[in-house]
Amino acid sequence: MEKRDFRIKAVAIRKANKRIGEKHILKNVSFDIFMDEILALIGPNGAGKTTTIRCISGIYKIDSGDVEKNHNLRISVMSEKDFLWEGDSGYKNIERVYRYFEGKLSKEKINHYSEKLGLKEFLEKKVHTYSKGTKRKLSFLLALLPDPDLLILDEPMSGLDPISRINMREMIKELKKMGKSVLITSHDLAEVEKLADRFVLIKDGKILADDLIWDILSKYQTLEQLFIDMVKEGKS
Template structure:
């Protein structure tokens, strides 16, 4: 029996092979209530397979997936499937019937309100925008008052305004106590909404933990410099203490990687001492995308 220790989901050393190909290889992680876990990785890394395994749709070959007794699981995996000729309200009513859940009209409208679709409750699904369809899919995922919600690429193909809407819905529902697992190729969105990150590559976990831990993991900093004599700058900068490499260069500026214990003031001082009058000097904070790509 699993000792949850305040955890609501424990995934222990799970593996899955399909057609002699290892899709998941010893995946281990856990979640606590209120976490928002982002799962990222290249196509074919095992993200959707992992979600279907946690959802109970796919049987694993090895390991154990344990969900605390008080947890209700809801999921939106792949694109939401509803009937085009039915309204948003009618589709959710049908969801209740299929799942044998007795739910009142006010309760269905309340669910639609949570995903900002109450005003479109009587609009047919075929007339919903793609973002609205995704939001109705989220409504279906939380229909049984799920408190662990799995969303597979919820913002894929959605326009910027729709992405913002979905982000705000996730954040609002999380504030109300729901825990989320979200996959996405949009790493900037993952960085905004997620507290934890799991990076998969070829079925293996190459990072698992707090996003802030990943952001602190790099011991380098990127600095952009520019001056009138770019040729001289390029030649001299190679000699600067704590210089690592040139990342990018053109006629107007050069971006270099340096050890992160050197300050901009030190860079400026060194350039001044070497007769380089900088017209451009700024530091880059690595975003999540660059951190993830470094690991992949």
């Protein structure tokens, strides 16, 4: 894959277009995801964030353009919705995902992440007894089981209490230190602001800005201020 500033691209998206039915969802979308970074894809509701994620992960095929992935790139997705076996325990969910989706994470790592998330005490219980936040934490753990090179997180902290948010944030940063790439979408701009190295802003299926870094954002007090200004103006 192409390098820039000695960074390796995990995924390069070029002029990607996607229609669902008669609706043109993605319109010439282009941006890069680098290894060893946390990238935030932000935008208003209906902007095309989830469709972009599905095109990167391979759930959707793009109609035109290219989605080029680094050789043997392992991708795992934590969806906005929790797809869990509600009638089974947390442990049983882990066993199933590990078996059917080629789990690679060691038992030591699984225990480490379970404890870090404050999840271990719940794993013997049936998932239908879990709170929304506990289900999100289990979904996060399941997404880690393939030991992905690129971890895609769609609204990962929805329903989490403040301590759990801090713990998950620390884990995401830990993954970056391990050389992983993380793509995160969230409506919680204050949370994203604490995590991301770089931001891509999408609106109406078009990229308004694709390489927002903190040097460029310095004139804005918060990411929320930038978001509101750019979405209103519809320009970079």
